[in-house]
Amino acid sequence: MTTQPCETFVRHQPQVTTIDLHGEINSFAEDALNEAYAQAENFDPATIALNFSDVRYINSTGIALIVGLLAKARKSKRKMVVFGLSDHYEEIFRITRLSDFMTIYPDESSALTGV
Numbered sequence: 048m049t050t051q052p053c054e055t056f057v058r059h060q061p062q063v064t065t066i067d068l069h070g071e072i073n074s075f076a077e078d079a080l081n082e083a084y085a086q087a088e089n090f091d092p093a094t095i096a097l098n099f100s101d102v103r104y105i106n107s108t109g110i111a112l113i114v115g116l117l118a119k120a121r122k123s124k125r126k127m128v129v130f131g132l133s134d135h136y137e138e139i140f141r142i143t144r145l146s147d148f149m150t151i152y153p154d155e156s157s158a159l160t161g162v
Contacts, residue, residue, distance in 0.1 A: 051103055052076075055083035063162055064092040065155070069101040072109030084116050088123065094162045095120055098155065100131030110143060117148055130158040 053076030056067040064087040072080070087095050097113070099105075105113075120127040130152040132140060140146045152158035 050075075053079045055079050057083050057086040059087075059090040059092065060159070062093045063096055063159060064090045064094075065096040065098055067098045067101070071104040071106075072102055072112065073104070073106045074108045076109060077112055080112050080116060084119060088119075088125075092125065094126040094128060096155075096158050096162070097127065097129045098131050099129060099133075099136065100154075102131075102136070105136055105139070110139070110145070113145065117145070121148070126162065128152060128158050128162060130155055 051070035053072055054069040056069075058065045058067065066083045066087055070076075084095070095116075097116070117127050127149045128151075129140070129149055131154065132151060137146075137151055140149075140151060150158075150161060152161055
């Protein structure tokens with residue numbers, strides 16, 4: 048099985064900046080995630096949305112990196128939401144209680160409507 052490095056793309060709309068995530072969220076994703084988050088903050092959005100629609104794999108280190116992004120958002124008084132999680136990863140977000148701190152939406156349309 049080949050690994051797919053994490054790639055990120057940042058898109059801004061009024062009040063919401065979306066970080067599109069692609070590939071695998073693991074220890075190798077740290078720089079890409081932090082750079083994308085810094086780009087997103089430059090827009091000074093009220094909400095940052097993480098798009099997991101094209102994420103193939105998240106390991107425990109990846110979960111920790113997401114927790115780090117959540118901590119940054121909370122420190123700067125930003126809301127963080129997620130969408131596009133597979134059923135498996137949605138369950139992991141619930142088990143780890145990440146869903147207590149960020150709203151999970153099934154898709155981008157419902158996320159944008161929700162914020």
